[in-house]
Amino acid sequence: MSRQPADYLKWTVAITAVVFFALLPIVWIFSLSLKSPDTISDKSFIPKDVTLDNYTTLFEGGFDSPLLRPLINSVAIALIATVIAVTLASFTAYAIARLDFPGKSAILAGALAIAMFPQISVVGPLFDMWRALHLYDTYPGLIIPYLTFALPLAIYILVAFFREIPWELEQAAQVDGATPWQAFRKVILPLAAPGVFTAAILVFIFAWNDFIFAITLTSSDSSRTVPAALAFFQGESQFTAPTGNIAAAAVLVTIPIIIFVLIFQRRIVAGLTAGAVKG
Amino acid sequence: MTAVPAGRKRRAPASDKTKAERKLGLLLCAPAVIAMLLVTVYPILYAIALSVQKVDLRFPEESGFVGLQNYAAVLSSDLWWQGVFNTSLIAVVSVAIELVLGMGLALIMHKALFGRGLVRTAVLIPYGIVTVVAAFAWFFAFDPSSGFVNNLPFVPDGKAWFGEHNSSLAVIIMAEVWKTTPFMGLLLLAGLATIDEGLYEAAKVDGATAVQRFFKITLPLLKPALLVALLFRTLDAFRVFDSIFVMTRGSQDTESVSILGYNQLISRLNLGLGSAVSVLIFVLVLVIAFVFVRILGTSNPAGQGEK
Numbered sequence: 001m002s003r004q005p006a007d008y009l010k011w012t013v014a015i016t017a018v019v020f021f022a023l024l025p026i027v028w029i030f031s032l033s034l035k036s037p038d039t040i041s042d043k044s045f046i047p048k049d050v051t052l053d054n055y056t057t058l059f060e061g062g063f064d065s066p067l068l069r070p071l072i073n074s075v076a077i078a079l080i081a082t083v084i085a086v087t088l089a090s091f092t093a094y095a096i097a098r099l100d101f102p103g104k105s106a107i108l109a110g111a112l113a114i115a116m117f118p119q120i121s122v123v124g125p126l127f128d129m130w131r132a133l134h135l136y137d138t139y140p141g142l143i144i145p146y147l148t149f150a151l152p153l154a155i156y157i158l159v160a161f162f163r164e165i166p167w168e169l170e171q172a173a174q175v176d177g178a179t180p181w182q183a184f185r186k187v188i189l190p191l192a193a194p195g196v197f198t199a200a201i202l203v204f205i206f207a208w209n210d211f212i213f214a215i216t217l218t219s220s221d222s223s224r225t226v227p228a229a230l231a232f233f234q235g236e237s238q239f240t241a242p243t244g245n246i247a248a249a250a251v252l253v254t255i256p257i258i259i260f261v262l263i264f265q266r267r268i269v270a271g272l273t274a275g276a277v278k279g
Numbered sequence: 280m281t282a283v284p285a286g287r288k289r290r291a292p293a294s295d296k297t298k299a300e301r302k303l304g305l306l307l308c309a310p311a312v313i314a315m316l317l318v319t320v321y322p323i324l325y326a327i328a329l330s331v332q333k334v335d336l337r338f339p340e341e342s343g344f345v346g347l348q349n350y351a352a353v354l355s356s357d358l359w360w361q362g363v364f365n366t367s368l369i370a371v372v373s374v375a376i377e378l379v380l381g382m383g384l385a386l387i388m389h390k391a392l393f394g395r396g397l398v399r400t401a402v403l404i405p406y407g408i409v410t411v412v413a414a415f416a417w418f419f420a421f422d423p424s425s426g427f428v429n430n431l432p433f434v435p436d437g438k439a440w441f442g443e444h445n446s447s448l449a450v451i452i453m454a455e456v457w458k459t460t461p462f463m464g465l466l467l468l469a470g471l472a473t474i475d476e477g478l479y480e481a482a483k484v485d486g487a488t489a490v491q492r493f494f495k496i497t498l499p500l501l502k503p504a505l506l507v508a509l510l511f512r513t514l515d516a517f518r519v520f521d522s523i524f525v526m527t528r529g530s531q532d533t534e535s536v537s538i539l540g541y542n543q544l545i546s547r548l549n550l551g552l553g554s555a556v557s558v559l560i561f562v563l564v565l566v567i568a569f570v571f572v573r574i575l576g577t578s579n580p581a582g583q584g585e586k
């Protein structure tokens with residue numbers, strides 16, 4: 001097939017359009033976050049004078065500042081939920097990929113059903129249960145629903161990865177004189193690690209992104225995560241809209257995601273499609 | 280000695296080893312299964328129980344069994360049907376647009392002569408970004424007091440996008456499409472990767488045009504991946520909440536069913552009525568899933584097995 005200049009032009013236009021629209025809101029909110037109170041309403045896409053005030057005010061007052069506490073909550077809750085979800089999902093996926101036992105397909109079907117479950121349907125009962133169990137407005141109160149709703153995704157990814165692992169290598173290593181623990185650590189762990197890591201990234205993104213549980217199961221900054229805190233941001237006075245601060249906070253929570261995407265994009269794509277295509 | 284027929288040997292009384300394997304398998308699955316049951320099945324049953332009672336946390340002394348009164352109240356309210364209509368409209372329109380754009384995206388990532396990595400990186404950002412953040416970015420972009428959109432040529436200067444039903448829904452749908460088209464595109468890309476390139480070569484030799492190749496080869500072979508992507512996205516779109524909460528909080532009649540449930544449960548603390556809404560949403564999602572699975576099952580009879 002001949003590759004004509006027209007082909008290159010066609011692809012250049014298509015690729016430019018995709019990249020432009022993908023980045024447009026990000027660039028816009030970044031630009032907004034740099035505007036001063038005087039220019040925040042100037043409606044121009046590019047800031048006329050650049051200031052970092054919107055960022056610094058977010059952290060004024062340390063733990064009582066609008067963003068620091070929610071940011072710590074977000075990171076801690078998402079990390080803990082990720083570790084627990086991936087651990088539980090690894091057990092389950094190992095059993096499904098390697099062992100023969102009844103109820104395998106029921107577990108996979110149930111997990112799929114939960115992946116499609118409308119969260120709003122459990123919000124009311126959880127709200128009531130958590131108040132009775134003193135889990136309302138606590139870390140575990142958010143970690144439990146996050147890890148549960150992330151489990152299906154993690155299980156599907158890990159089953160897909162674990163099925164590809166040549167498990168007989170473990171026995172081969174043992175025949176060669178390795179202890180079972182050595183065989184597991186030196187042979188199986190390195191093969192399983194990419195899958196586990198992929199699942200962890202996607203679970204983290206899921207927990208980091210959640211809004212509905214965060215606003216219904218918390219009531220104060222002691223466990224409120226950033227998305228919920230953003231929705232309840234107050235201006236410095238009743239009359240100033242906190243546009244600049246929201247924009248700055250939005251940029252700050254987007255940075256980790258952009259770093260994740262830049263470093264782990266292959267894994268993210270592999271993880272997203274592993275469950276769906278094979279499922 | 281009784282001879283065991285060869286064919287049955289494998290299924291003969293479970294040896295200690297297979298018993299141990301079964302036990303281990305169930306044991307390993309138990310924590311995840313218990314967690315999933317506790318946070319979904321138990322609450323849904325609890326919601327059903329709440330939905331037949333009057334439970335209003337502002338008036339706790341009035342609690343009591345009321346039968347199907349809550350359901351009657353929900354089903355006879357215009358607000359509920361407006362919510363169902365909005366939710367369905369948002370789901371159908373956004374998924375339809377995403378399907379077309381996602382297909383284009385998948386074809387670019389599959390076939391572009393250069394820059395595939397760049398496109399993949401760029402589209403993963405909308406996928407990864409926090410929905411609330413994206414919603415704020417679009418909200419501020421269309422906001423008449425600070426947004427750049429009203430500054431663009433051909434856009435009326437003082438247009439109040441969130442002051443009216445249709446334009447509010449249009450912006451909400453656009454934000455949803457922006458956020459989730461990459462997911463659709465990546466799923467379709469994975470589907471495209473499974474199609475044998477030889478088919479295209481053969482079709483070309485036979486003189487098929489690019490359009491014919493797309494409709495006669497790509498689309499039919501992509502159907503399973505397409506249906507899976509559609510199922511996931513439709514049900515996901517049906518849960519739309521974050522964008523509406525940020526942009527309109529349901530004003531201008533833009534409430535989705537999830538917003539409606541939130542307002543009853545959390546803002547008004549009416550757990551009885553709110554639970555009736557929750558249960559009805561659950562039933563709607565079940566119906567949609569059931570319809571899709573039936574379509575999937577009939578279109579892909581071999582797909583039920585192994586993988």
